[in-house]
Structures are given as structure tokens and as C-alpha cells.
Amino acid sequence: MSDLIRLENLTVTYERHPAVHHVSGGFAPGSLTAIAGPNGAGKSTLLKAIIGELRPAEGRIDRGALMRNDFGYLPQAADINRRFPISVADTVMLGAWKNAGAFGHFSREDAARAREALGIVGLCGFENRHIGSLSAGQFQRVLFARLLLQDARVILLDEPFTAIDQRTTRDLLELVLRWNKEGRTVIAVLHDFEQVRAHFPETLLIARELVGWGRTQDIMSSANLVKARAMAERWDDESEACLPEGDEHEPAAGDHARREPVQ
Numbered sequence: 450m451s452d453l454i455r456l457e458n459l460t461v462t463y464e465r466h467p468a469v470h471h472v473s474g475g476f477a478p479g480s481l482t483a484i485a486g487p488n489g490a491g492k493s494t495l496l497k498a499i500i501g502e503l504r505p506a507e508g509r510i511d512r513g514a515l516m517r518n519d520f521g522y523l524p525q526a527a528d529i530n531r532r533f534p535i536s537v538a539d540t541v542m543l544g545a546w547k548n549a550g551a552f553g554h555f556s557r558e559d560a561a562r563a564r565e566a567l568g569i570v571g572l573c574g575f576e577n578r579h580i581g582s583l584s585a586g587q588f589q590r591v592l593f594a595r596l597l598l599q600d601a602r603v604i605l606l607d608e609p610f611t612a613i614d615q616r617t618t619r620d621l622l623e624l625v626l627r628w629n630k631e632g633r634t635v636i637a638v639l640h641d642f643e644q645v646r647a648h649f650p651e652t653l654l655i656a657r658e659l660v661g662w663g664r665t666q667d668i669m670s671s672a673n674l675v676k677a678r679a680m681a682e683r684w685d686d687e688s689e690a691c692l693p694e695g696d697e698h699e700p701a702a703g704d705h706a707r708r709e710p711v712q
């Protein structure tokens with residue numbers, strides 16, 4: 450079966466410094482893949498490139514017929530501003546934005562689906578709470594409810610269980626597995642290797658360059674993990690990407706990686 454998303458010699462840079470370097474491979478339709486690697490290995494950068502938030506400095510990402518609406522993305526908690534004055538219900542409803550009318554109105558069906566999604570993540574009765582008043586675990590449940598409403602074909606999760614208690618992790622992991630059983634393609638950045646080995650059939654192990662990508666039992670070997678750590682220790686943060694001639698990007702002041710929207 451051909452890949453749903455293909456990375457071809459993908460390099461993503463921040464001001465010419467490569468965070469992801471020469472990565473090639475593919476995500477099969479309906480696959481469940483963990484992205485693992487040391488801190489600073491380029492895992493979040495890779496997800497941002499896949500959803501089109503960052504543009505490749507070299508190589509390409511082939512998303513086939515997938516459109517921006519087909520991707521559901523949960524950023525790292527640290528990237529989300531919870532001081533924005535918005536209720537739990539409205540946050541979940543944002544998952545249905547593609548159904549909203551011209552003036553941003555949502556249908557009754559979407560409102561009902563939002564309530565149902567909050568029930569599924571165990572947050573009935575939280576509709577009117579301000580998101581800033583929630584615990585980290587409760588807020589993560591809200592974001593999962595939003596993903597439920599979004600009903601995306603491809604779901605990208607960046608450290609979805611970091612700083613979350615065991616019970617919440619178990620509940621949300623069940624949802625992830627359910628999404629995959631429904632045929633969705635799920636890609637999750639994870640730091641818990643036990644969890645990766647227990648639940649994720651495929652792993653992409655990265656240390657800016659690819660260490661391995663394939664069946665978890667093959668990729669998460671001690672030899673590969675040692676190799677990833679050694680590659681991380683050898684990093685020179687000042688080294689520049691080896692971009693082909695004429696393809697170099699002169700960043701404007703304040704510009705980090707190149708950004709582009711997916712179609």
C-alpha cells in the first residue's frame with residue numbers, strides 16, 4: 450500500500466541550523482507511529498513540518514490528496530496560551546470550525562457533538578468553566594475532546610501525556626488507540642519508551658537525522674537508543690544545513706523557520 454504521507458530527504462532549519470536533517474520515509478494509511486528521540490532531536494519540528502506550519506529548507510513532504518482540514522494537531526502544552534478568555538465548551542467547538550457558517554456560527558448538531566465529546570473525555574458539567582481554571586490533566590482532556598470533534602483523518606500529538614497523571618494518561622491513550630482502530634493515521638511524539646513499546650507498532654527514532662524508522666521492536670533496540678544519544682551528544686548547534694547551491698534561505702529579521710500553510 451502506498452504511503453499516506455511521504456518525507457523525501459526532508460531538512461527543516463531555524464535560521465539555517467538544521468533541526469531535522471535529510472529524513473526520508475513514509476507513514477502508511479492507518480498506521481500508529483511514535484516519534485522518539487532525545488531532547489532537541491527535532492521531533493516537534495518534524496510534526497510542525499508535516500502539518501505545514503514549517504516549510505522544508507530542502508526535500509519535500511508529499512501529503513497526496515490530504516488537505517489542511519484532514520490534520521488534527523495537538524501542540525506541546527507549553528505552546529498553548531491558557532490565559533485566553535474562552536470557555537471549555539467554546540474551546541471544544543473550535544474543533545468544528547470547518548463546519549462553522551460564514552459568521553462563525555455553529556450548528557446545534559455541533560454543539561451536541563461538543564457536549565458528547567466532553568462526556569467521552571470525562572468532563573461533563575465543565576462546559577462553562579474558563580480554560581485557565583483547569584488542571585493540566587483536565588485541559589488535556591479538553592484538547593482531546595476538541596480533536597474528537599474535529600474528526601481528522603491524520604492526528605498528530607506532541608507529547609500528549611507529559612505532566613499528566615496515570616489515570617488521565619490511560620483514558621487518553623485509550624482514545625488514541627480507538628482513533629487508530631477507526632482507521633485514522635496517528636503520529637505521536639512520546640518520551641515514555643515503555644508506552645511506545647506497549648502500544649505503538651511503528652517508531653520513527655530521530656536525532657535530527659533518522660536513526661531508524663519501522664517496527665517498534667526493531668527500532669527501539671538498545672543499540673539504536675545508544676546511537677541516538679551519541680548523535681545528540683555530538684551535535685554542534687552552530688552547524689549549518691548543507692543546502693544545495695542556490696537554495697539557501699536568507700531569513701528576514703525575526704524570521705525563524707520558513708512557514709507555509711498546507712493547501
Ligand SMILES: Nc1ncnc2c1ncn2[C@@H]1O[C@H](COP(=O)(O)OP(=O)(O)OP(=O)(O)O)[C@@H](O)[C@H]1O
Binds near residue numbers: 491705
Ligand atoms: N523557534 C525556534 N527557533 C530556533 N530554534 C528552534 C526553534 N524551535 C526549536 N528550535 C531548535 O531546534 C532543535 C529541535 O527542536 P525541537 O523542539 O524540534 O526538538 P524536540 O525533539 O521536540 O525536543 P524536546 O524533546 O526537548 O521537546 C533544537 O535545537 C531547538 O533548540
